[in-house]
Amino acid sequence: MLQRLLSLAPLLIALSHPIAAIAQDSTLVVAPLLSPPTGLRVGDSPDDNGHGVLARWSVAPDDAELLVYEIWRGPSPTAPDSVWFQVGSAPRGSEHFVYFDEDASAQGQPNPAFVASGEPIHLRVRGRSGDGRLTAWSGAATGVGKGNWFHRGKTNILVAVLLFGGAVAWFINSARRGKELYIRPIPGLGAVDEAIGRATEMGTPILYVLGTGTAGDVATIAGYTILSRVARRTAEYQTPILVPVNDPVMLAMGQEVVKEAYTQAGRPEVYRADNISYVSAMQFPYVAAVNGIMRREKPATCFYMGIFHAESLLLAETGSGTGAIQISGTDQVSQIPFFVAATDYTLIGEELYAASAYLSRAPAQLGPLKAQDYAKLAIILIIIAGILALTLAHWDGILRLVRTPV
């Protein structure tokens, strides 16, 4: 019996050895239990400025047991584990991740995750389950981010712009060749002359408010165009026009526009630079100043053309209180109801942009207006096609036509 036990001793010692080794070296206990994602490739992320790389992989065989894939970055593919750091994560089932970082410093410190354009980026991926189990690492892969010269996601916008631009050119040519282009009557613009005439008869000034936009806003520029036409008439009738502005650049532009209009009307001597004045760059001080002008000067006519925010009703109600005839126009959808309620005529949205064409009736001005109408027709057709495709055919491919990148 003893002999038998002694003969088994080497076997017992051999078996106890790895158990002891495992007990002493805990790193062997956390050996990966799940299989890793495979086929990691890292390449340039498309449609960006060169500070992004795209990592692609095939999901791990144990993907169903995972919660997320962790994406780690290291200084080289063979660097030790301790120097790698996590740069992102993707939910289970994901097969790609865009790694993007162009902030070279984080709160004054160098950003270790900064992706410099043209420099190699080393990434590797592993999975993590909900209970903390990990997969092995995928192999490390290296990629380089490059700046792209065209954003492919904006192709639909480019095509639309080219088609619209072509239509504009076509209708301008048509109008120049003498084709009659119809524009529907816009009551607000039709009333401009009447409003100027009223101020002239009453011997009071006209107030022209360009809003709280900047000289770079299209709606403000449209406001200047109408100002130019109104100023020409006021020069002819020798009615003073007051233009309080909220931006020094707009002041310079306003003075130039009114001066030019007076010169064209043959009345440069009537022009008063002081009538176009800067009052304040801040929204509510501007309102206070303009309302003060209304209360003091009692203008017979008030124009509000441009970009307006919360001040729209404050201005229009004060103007209404002084008994002025008021014409407003803005492209700010949220302010249009206030203007409709408080002013006599309102140019709703696009009518503000149509004003110059409407007032001048020049062929080159009318062409783009006609192109706009056809673009609207095209949009209506696309909407109807979208409704039919989604409702009847359950096909959402049509959404790709109109989807644009954020």
Next chain:
Amino acid sequence: MKKQIPILIVFVTGLIMVLQFFVPHAASEFLFTYANDFVIVIGILALPLGIFSLMRGTVIKARKDPRERFYAIVTIVGFLVMAIANFRRDSGPDSLAQNLFSYVMIPCQATIFSMLAFYIASAAYRAFRVRTWLATVLLVTAFIVMLRIVPLPEPFSSWNSSLVQWILAVPNMASKRAIIIGVGLGAISYSMKIILGIERGYMGGDK
């Protein structure tokens, strides 16, 4: 030349701005940022012009009308105090400039803004007068929408809530989107006219 050179500048810069929208490259981003920095520089350079205009206008007003003198003095003193306070080096949360801003400027602005509530009431009175059947529809719709903030008993509350959701998400949204599409197309068309030199009203018109 007085017209041609500005139009050429507008054409070139406008075209660059259009192209940069489609180009994500760092060079394009740099150009865009550079152009925007120029806008800031132009704004700063124009600021003395604005200050001069404000001061000149205030002095002229005070000279013309004795009743305006008090307000003119308040404007000039307010401007000088604010400017001097901002020239001081201490710009912390307890600095003079910050205190003037927090305890004078903001309350004044809030006062002007709160007047909006009264103006909304008077504008609503005019807008909701029943003159035509369309005005009646507007009045009824507005009444239903405003009822949403009134604590109604069930099941009226949930019915009203669903109806208001529908009004805001369907007819209201449809009209809003129609206006937004029109504005978008109008802005593109107008921008094209500016870039191509067809629209010159912002420079004082033709000739």
